[in-house]
Amino acid sequence: xxxxxxxxxxxxxxxxxxxxxxxxxxxxxxxxxxxxxxxxxxxxxxxxxxxxxxxxxxxxxxxxxxxxxxxxxxxxxxxxxxxxxxxxxxxxxxxxxxxxxxxxxxxxxxxxxxxxxxxxxxxxxxxxxx
Amino acid sequence: xxxxxxxxxxxxxxxxxxxxxxxxxxxxxxxxxxxxxxxxxxxxxxxxxxxxxxxxxxxxxxxxxxxxxxxxxxxxxx
Numbered sequence: 001x002x003x004x005x006x007x008x009x010x011x012x013x014x015x016x017x018x019x020x021x022x023x024x025x026x027x028x029x030x031x032x033x034x035x036x037x038x039x040x041x042x043x044x045x046x047x048x049x050x051x052x053x054x055x056x057x058x059x060x061x062x063x064x065x066x067x068x069x070x071x072x073x074x075x076x077x078x079x080x081x082x083x084x085x086x087x088x089x090x091x092x093x094x095x096x097x098x099x100x101x102x103x104x105x106x107x108x109x110x111x112x113x114x115x116x117x118x119x120x121x122x123x124x125x126x127x128x129x130x
Numbered sequence: 131x132x133x134x135x136x137x138x139x140x141x142x143x144x145x146x147x148x149x150x151x152x153x154x155x156x157x158x159x160x161x162x163x164x165x166x167x168x169x170x171x172x173x174x175x176x177x178x179x180x181x182x183x184x185x186x187x188x189x190x191x192x193x194x195x196x197x198x199x200x201x202x203x204x205x206x207x208x
Contacts, residue, residue: 028204028205028206029205029206030205030206031206068207071204071207072207072208075200075204075207079196079197079200083192083193083196085189085192085193089186089189089190089193090193090197092186092190093189093190093193093194093197094197094200094201094208096190096194097194097197097198097201098201098208101201101208127187128186128187128190129190130190130191130194
């Protein structure tokens with residue numbers, strides 16, 4: 001009886017852990033500082049798949065961008081290897097998609113290297129973008 | 131196979147080689163005498179074959195579905 005109860009409790013805990021483990025990444029939200037930097041146009045998406053500092057930017061924004069880009073690079077490297085692609089190819093693909101999902105008012109960089117503010121119209125992207 | 135065999139073989143291939151050289155020489159001479167040659171000179175600018183763009187676009191299209199998932203699963207850094 002006691003053993004059965006323990007077993008049931010353990011199974012329930014394991015299931016709960018598995019659920020939270022799976023659900024956690026889907027609910028991962030942007031850091032408020034990052035969200036604010038995006039919406040105020042201090043940070044923008046670049047065609048190469050990384051974030052860029054728009055204008056000079058203060059030290060805290062530069063640090064924020066560097067940290068996120070390091071995380072992105074590590075992720076690209078891992079995923080590129082799994083997909084038999086190069087880091088640059090994967091990053092470029094992610095850049096296409098990241099620019100597409102910018103919200104109106106956010107900044108993105110055109111293939112020519114100019115910062116643009118996203119409107120409701122489609123962004124100007126690399127000709128190779130899907 | 132001994133050393134003499136090797137030497138003979140070398141001589142044989144040398145002979146064949148000389149015959150070919152003779153043919154090429156004759157062809158060149160004939161060409162020059164007849165005056166019907168088209169001269170081909172190398173371009174001054176290097177020839178750039180832009181395969182890079184096509185290959186990359188294919189790759190981008192192949193990677194896009196996976197990259198979309200990657201972005202959604204890591205929406206905190208995107």
